[in-house]
Amino acid sequence: MLYWLGNELCFPHVEEAEEWGGLALGGDLSPERLLLAYRSGIFPWYDIGQPIIWHAPDPRFVMFPKKLKVAKSMRPIFNQKKFGVTFDTDFSSVIRNCQQTRRSGQIGTWITDEMLEAYCYLHTLGYAHSVEVWQEDRLVGGLYGVSLGSIFFGESMFSKLSNASKTGFITLAWELQKRNFSLIDSQVHTPHLESMGAEEIPRKKYMNLLRQALRQHTHKGSWTDWLE
Known part of the structure; x- marks a missing residue:
């Protein structure tokens, strides 16, 4: 299950990621959220027309x-x-x-x-x-x-x-x-x-x-x- 992010600056733990690496949807690309993502082992990767998809793949x-x-x-x-x-x-x-x-x-x-x-x-x-x-x-x-x-x-x-x-x-x-x-x-x-x-x-x-x-x-x- 992918988590939907709101305005709160937080992410679920990487161990919650799907088998294909997807972890969460939504949120924003503010510098605060991006830096928190990298520090948490997470990164954004999505296509035009999609919501922001945050990934934490295994293996890395x-x-x-x-x-x-x-x-x-x-x-x-x-x-x-x-x-x-x-x-x-x-x-x-x-x-x-x-x-x-x-x-x-x-x-x-x-x-x-x-x-x-x-x-x-x-x-x-x-x-x-x-x-x-x-x-x-x-x-x-x-x-x-x-x-x-x-x-x-x-x-x-x-x-x-x-x-x-x-x-x-x-x-x-x-x-x-x-x-x-x-x-x-x-x-x-x-x-x-x-x-x-x-x-x-x-x-x-x-x-x-x-x-x-x-x-x-x-x-x-x-x-x-x-x-x-």
Whole structure:
């Protein structure tokens, strides 16, 4: 049974989620509710025309930054500096490109205009961050997500050139390793991230890791200088 959320700022426990991961419906995308959701092991994911659907899947798909796998085919791309990578320099363009990217088997986009506006606001508050991948002055790839404590909650990525999004993700993982981030939450399985070392773990283990990560300091604000 999915719970209907009202105006009260709360969520049911993740153990109440359906087998497919759905936990609750409704509520809003205010920064207070979004941050509470992430701190509670929950995230929004829904299509245009649907109410907000909050998820807490079991298992959870995550990347331990220290377990990152970089394919040999990527080495020339980094050695030749084929792409430039920046952080938090054009968040709105990254999320809009993610919104507009059409994916196999997907009709429309799960990044509604409401979601786009909510995450852009989280960015202005210093919680949502973007990775931009450039070829000269052209934005060719990127990703965005939310950071709390020592965990990065990845939301979406896009790529206009082969290996652009991989370059952005690998660069981010390297930088998070340096700053002792314990986890990148990728939420649900994708072959793309599995090839780079992401794995499924039980929700109970994820919740324990989340609690530990949230005890660490949150670097709130722009990552432009902090990660470069």
